[in-house]
Amino acid sequence: MKNFKRSSSWLATLPKNFQGSNPAKPLISAPDELKRKKYDALVVGAGHNGLIAATYLAKKGKKVAVIEKRHMIGGAAVTEELLPGFHFSRASYLMALLRPEIIQELDLVKHGLKWFVREPHAFTPLRDDDRFLLLGSDAKANCDSIAQFSKKDAKIYDQYNNEMEKLADAITHLMTAMPPDERSRLGENIKTGKQMYKMGRELDWDFSLLHKVATAPMSKILDQWFDSEPLKACLATDAVIGAMLSPHTPGSGYVLLHHVMGGVEGHKGAWAYVEGGMGGVSLAIAKALKEAGGDIYTETPVSSINVSNGKANSLTLHDGSIVSASKILANTTPKVTYEHLMSEKDLPSGFLSDIKGIDYTSPVTKLNIAVDKLPSFKCTPHSGNTPGPHHFTTIHMNCESMAEIDRAYMECATTGRPSRNPIIEMTIPSVLDKTLAPEGSHTIGLFTQYSPITFDGKKWTDEQRENYTERLFSVIEDYAPGFKDSVLGVDVLTPQDIEEQIGLTGGNIFHGAMGLDQLFIGRPGYRSPISGLYLCGSGAHPGGGVMGLPGKHAALAALAD
Structure with a gap:
């Protein structure tokens, strides 16, 4: 590690591939096997949802291939191993939403x-205070930590959690339902409606509270519950x-429920x-896909989805070759x-204008x-390589009040530039997973907001990335x-880099903003308006996160058809 000397430029300390280039091998031609085999379904893109869709199809006996450009x-x-011995979850970084x-x-x-x-x-x-807030599954520890700031808040925190968990359960059932669309079979739509009604009665949902939290600014809800900033x-x-x-922002409450609904091993x-x-x-x-008989081809970009007689039936690959299947899943x-x-001519009149209206705005860099020691915080000093309880968590900085978060948002929204005081969420996965870094060293992820996909309307420069860093x-x-x-x-990934390197339009991690107008039936359907073509990514319901439901539901729709 001593070979990587620090300099005035953070990015200059790294080999080229650490800055995100990671170039694929030169593309020559599509694999002969792909062109030779006959498939029932082809999946464009090997993201987790594409792989899940393909696996469900393969487990039903369909011959499936997943085609990936990276x-x-x-x-x-x-x-990705971005520095020798250091392995990073380069984009998404935590698991909780993946459906059990x-x-x-x-x-x-x-x-x-x-x-x-x-x-x-x-x-x-807290920046200028010896106190800090530490929250987990231990109710007494939570109460003691919150009581430093408000004894009243400490007493009602469990009640708040219970209410949010009930609402998250309601959202979970909404997300796992197949939303109706005009091409769904009548029986599917009736079944969805009955399931939602039955679950609502059995679980005794408070629909008025669900509507209030899902549509209100989250600040309004939190102000009604708590005093402590x-x-x-x-x-x-x-x-x-x-x-x-x-x-x-109205609707921010729904985004909270989208995240709260997750959990691991029964821990909400x-x-x-x-x-x-x-x-x-x-x-x-x-x-799982390979065991079920499916194939995966990397370094094979798709140039077009082809339509004949109103039905999607083939893909044109980067080398001009064409592969056919009765079902195409994107x-x-x-x-994209x-x-x-x-081709616009293959899509119904007016459909493309709706697609062009989708908001992909992203605030995330x-x-x-890679670090050679754990961070030591002023409010809880630390030395040595044994992590403290706070190192296992998501660490929030520049998040000491809702006003602070709002100021960061407003600065970016009104100037077109990154906030000068961005909110920071830090994670240190190597404290639990020893496979990620050399002994004594650690991997750290920063999920930061707010920064736009362009800087003053132009592409980010290396100097601007370094200044933000x-x-x-x-x-x-x-x-x-x-x-x-x-x-x-x-390694710095602005929204521009996330779009160009990971393939997420606008750098948006949800494949489209999670505003109230772009949820449930407000998102594009699994069934496209073109027969034989299905959307299996997070652009469809229920949206983003490593959840897997868009892939599963798209596969079920294709199988039902």
């Missing part, structure tokens, strides 16, 4: 999926994470690190699927950092002095 599978759920029924139905544990449940869950240090800000981060929203709201990084999720699904975003891979590190230094000196290397 040199690796997984889409945003990937692990998918894990079970695809035997993902048998195929190598392992995870580490984090406990505690959240840590909010550190507590409200900590909870509010789940209402804005990955979304170009403020806690004061708990998130886990996947062993070996998030690529472990994609690898396990790929193994794991790409709606914009319908605007880039298809992700950083992957320097600003982030200065913020962390305020909380944890000595952090800068521990840094060995940095």
Whole structure:
């Protein structure tokens, strides 16, 4: 590690591939096997949803191939060795939303999926105070931590959690239902309606409260519950994470429920690190697919989805060759699927204008950092290589009040520039997963907001990336002095980089913003308006996160047809 000397440029400390190029091998021609075999279904894109869709089809006896343009599978759920010995979940970084029924139905544990449940869950240090907020599954510990700021809040926190969990259960049932669409069979639509009504009666949902939380600004809900700003800000981060929203934005409450509904091993709201990084999720699904008889082809970009007589029936590959199948499933975003891979003449009149109206605005810049020691926070000093409880959590910085989060949002929204005081969520997966970094060293992820896909309307320059990185590190230094000196290397992914390198339109991690107008039937359907073509990525209901439901539902729709 001594070969990587620090300089005034953070990015200059790294080999070229650490800065995100990771070029694939030169593309010569599509694999002969792909052109020779006959398939029932072809899946465009090997993100986790595409792999899941393909596996469900293959397990029903269909001959399926997944076709991926990158040199690796997984889409945003990937692990990359960006520095020798350092393995990073380069884009998505935590598991909680992956549906337990998918894990079970695809035997993902048998195929190598392992995870580490984090406990505690959240840590909010204060910049100029010896106090800090630490939250987890221990009710008494939570009460003691919150009581530093408000004894009243400490007494009612469990009640708040219980109410949110009930609402999250309602959202879970909404998400796992197949939303009706005009091409669904009548029986499917009736079944969905009956299931929702039955579940609502059995679970005694409070629909008025669900509507209130899902549509209100989360700040309004939190202000009605609590007095303590550190507590409200900590909870509010789940209402804005990955979304170009403020806690004061109507509908931010739904984003919180979208995240709270997750859990691991029966622990509501708990998130886990996947062993070996998030690529472990994609690898396990790929193994299940291979066992079921499916094929995967990497470094094989698709140029177009072809339509004949109103039916999608083939793909044109990068070398001009054509492969055919009776079903085409696209794991790409709606914009890429319908605007880039298809001809406008093949789509119904007016449909493309709706697709062009989808909001992909993203506020996220992700950083992957190699360090040679754990950060030591002023409010809870630490030395040595044994992690403290707070190192297992998501660490919130510049999130000490909802007003602070709102200021960061407003600055970006009104100037077209990254916030000068961005909110930061830090995770250190190597404290639980020893496979990720050399002994004594660690991998750190920073999920930061707010930064736009362009800087003053233009592409980000390397200098602007470095300045933003320097600003982030200065913020962390305020909380944890000595952090800068521990840094060995940095990988920076602005929304622009996420779009170009990972393939997410706008850099949006949800394949489309999660505003109220783009949820449930407001998202493009699994069934496209073209017979034989299905959308299996997160652009369809229920949206983003490593959840797997869009892939499963698209496969079920294709099988039903």
